[in-house]
Structures are given as structure tokens and as C-alpha cells.
Amino acid sequence: MKADDSFFQRVFEVVKQIPHGRVTSYGAIAEYLGMKGSSRMVGWAMNASHTADDNIPAHRVVNRNGDLTGKFHFASPTLMEELLLSEGIKVVDDRIIDFKNIYWNPNIEIAQ
DNA sequence: CCCATGACCACAA
DNA sequence: ATTGTGGCCATGG
Numbered sequence: 001m002k003a004d005d006s007f008f009q010r011v012f013e014v015v016k017q018i019p020h021g022r023v024t025s026y027g028a029i030a031e032y033l034g035m036k037g038s039s040r041m042v043g044w045a046m047n048a049s050h051t052a053d054d055n056i057p058a059h060r061v062v063n064r065n066g067d068l069t070g071k072f073h074f075a076s077p078t079l080m081e082e083l084l085l086s087e088g089i090k091v092v093d094d095r096i097i098d099f100k101n102i103y104w105n106p107n108i109e110i111a112q
Numbered sequence: 113c114c115c116a117t118g119a120c121c122a123c124a125a
Numbered sequence: 126a127t128t129g130t131g132g133c134c135a136t137g138g
Contacts, residue, residue: 044136
């Protein structure tokens, strides 16, 4: 199946715009897409991210607590943490340190 | 169309 | 802080 202008593709486009070394939350993306409250759908889209041809930095997307809730959905449970660490993001106990400081809000950063 | 599922979020106790 | 519950809505059977 091809996700052309699907909901997923919409999410992917936002996720791919996340700067290196920054993270955002599912809720923020959902709100940016005008689906505030439907943050589940963002996570759902991420679940399909591995089916996308493009590389989706899903590791830069966490929940509102900065918790690596989706780490088990990666190829390896530790892959998400590894990727974050490689970008200079500190992760301890599956949680991002100084989360609010590296938090990237699409509603503000993109805010057209 | 109805039902189940889901990498979430907000609120109440 | 932890636990439970409802809501959100796209996708698939």
C-alpha cells in the first residue's frame, strides 16, 4: 500500500522536520495536524513508519513526559536510546533528561 | 456498519 | 506519586 497523502504521510513530514538533537511529543504533532487529542493516531502512524520508504526519525518522538514509550517498537529495545544518545540527547531509565529544554514544538517552530 | 486495537493525554481519587 | 477511566479517531477484519 502506498501512503501518498494519507494521514501517516502527514505525520511523517512533520517528524522528518524535527531538527537533529531535538525531540517532540505525539500530542504536539497531533495538535499541529489539527487533531489535538488524537495523539494516539500519531503513535499509530509511527507504527507504520517502518513501512515508509523514507527514514522516519521516530526516536525523536516521545510522549509528553519525555518517556521512551515506543522503544519496544524499534528493531531493538535499545535502538531508540542508542539513536538519541548519538544525537547528544541524554536518556536515563527510558526517560529523556532535560526534556523540556530540547523539546521541539512544531506549533511554534513551524507555526506558519 | 460494528467491533477491536493502539508508540497518548487529561482528569479524578 | 500511582491507578483507573474516558476520550480521541484512523485502520483493519
